[in-house]
Amino acid sequence: MSFDYPVRDFSALKGIPGLSDEQLAVHRKLYEGYVTNANQLRRELDAMRANGQMGSLAFAELNRRLPFELDGMVLHELYFENLKPGGEPIPKGGKFEKRVVERFGSVAAYVEDLKAIAKMRGVGWALTLQDPNTGWIENRWISLHQDGNVAGHTVLLALDVWEHAWSVDHKPTERAKYLDAVFPALDFAVAESRTR
Ligand SMILES: [Fe+2]
Incomplete structure (x- = not known):
């Protein structure tokens, strides 16, 4: 079964002193690119599987490229999640x-x-x-x-x-x-x- 990763909405993340809203918007756009490319690579690899091209150099090369896009997607989601205007200190006793x-x-x-x-x-x-x-x-x-x-x-x-x-x-x-x-x-x- 094939599925696409969704682009998660981090548009509410703004108002960080010293990190402009425009900067964050551009960064979100770059993040969207990782989601788009991860999905595209996964679809292309599935098409190759369906077409019996799994022994090809292209299949190997796209598999090697996939971690760049997928890790780019995941790490940006983790980064945006752990940002907040004003931040939060390390919880005491946690x-x-x-x-x-x-x-x-x-x-x-x-x-x-x-x-x-x-x-x-x-x-x-x-x-x-x-x-x-x-x-x-x-x-x-x-x-x-x-x-x-x-x-x-x-x-x-x-x-x-x-x-x-x-x-x-x-x-x-x-x-x-x-x-x-x-x-x-x-x-x-x-x-x-x-x-x-
Ligand atoms: Fe980034």
Whole structure:
């Protein structure tokens, strides 16, 4: 059975200080592109399956391209979900705070680590991931959308650090200005809800 992923509506996300509504609208448009392309690739692959082309180079190549689009779709949904004007602090006494202290010793050390990851050169993502087996968390760098994801680990927090995340508001060299705006908008109540 074939099905299409829907474009989720994040249009209510606006009014974030330092991150313009126009910037968010452009970013949502890019997100829609990932949904569209993921669906198109999946349909083309299904057509190849139906036409007996599964041994072709094209079938292999489209399968290799699919994770870029699919992870792009999923990570943007996680990112928009964990943004909110004014943000939300890490809930006191919650599961997320417990895991943060367990791993980093303090909330401040966790934030410092996440910022260091988010400042890495290149385009990608800074993620807080949780190992479902141990419960441990870690901040990880993901190149593009698909390189560096740990299979089966849960994304507790997603921070987009592709230049398109700030290119409407700031120059390519001004990632720091974007980070200054986006960190106060992180919704850690959402991270808490994703934590085991
Ligand atoms: Fe993005």
